[in-house]
Each structure stands twice: as C-alpha cells, then as structure tokens.
Amino acid sequence: MIFGVLRMPWIEVKWYKGRDKATKAKTMELLTKAMCEAVGCKPEAVSVVFYDIEKSDWGNAGKPYG
Numbered sequence: 001m002i003f004g005v006l007r008m009p010w011i012e013v014k015w016y017k018g019r020d021k022a023t024k025a026k027t028m029e030l031l032t033k034a035m036c037e038a039v040g041c042k043p044e045a046v047s048v049v050f051y052d053i054e055k056s057d058w059g060n061a062g063k064p065y066g
Contacts, residue, residue, distance in 0.1 A: 009041070009047075017052035017053060
C-alpha cells in the first residue's frame with residue numbers, strides 16, 4: 001500500500017541501460033493504457049518501474065551480451 005491505497009497492477013520493465021526520460025515516459029504511458037484496457041482498472045492503480053541493466057550484466061544461453 002502506498003498512502004493507504006493499494007497499487008495494482010505493478011509492471012516491471014527490465015531493459016538495457018541508456019534510454020532517455022522521454023522514451024521512459026512514453027513507455028509508461030503506453031503500458032499503463034494497455035493494462036487499463038486489459039484489466040479494466042484506472043490509470044491511478046497502475047505502477048511502472050524500470051530496471052536499467054548494464055548490457056554486461058545481462059546474458060543468454062550462458063553467455064553475457066556485453
């Protein structure tokens with residue numbers, strides 16, 4: 001709960017570090033809109049958090065990307 005209000009759904013975005021604020025803002029807007037359409041909630045109920053990860057800290061099939 002945040003300030004006495006249950007915040008659900010919670011969207012986590014994990015991506016490579018380096019995206020600018022405008023890109024994050026647009027992504028938040030579109031994800032929130034899609035979630036509201038999908039589950040019928042109000043935008044105030046949706047939280048979005050970004051995890052900016054160094055490319056060298058991410059890998060696939062046992063090998064690092066960076």
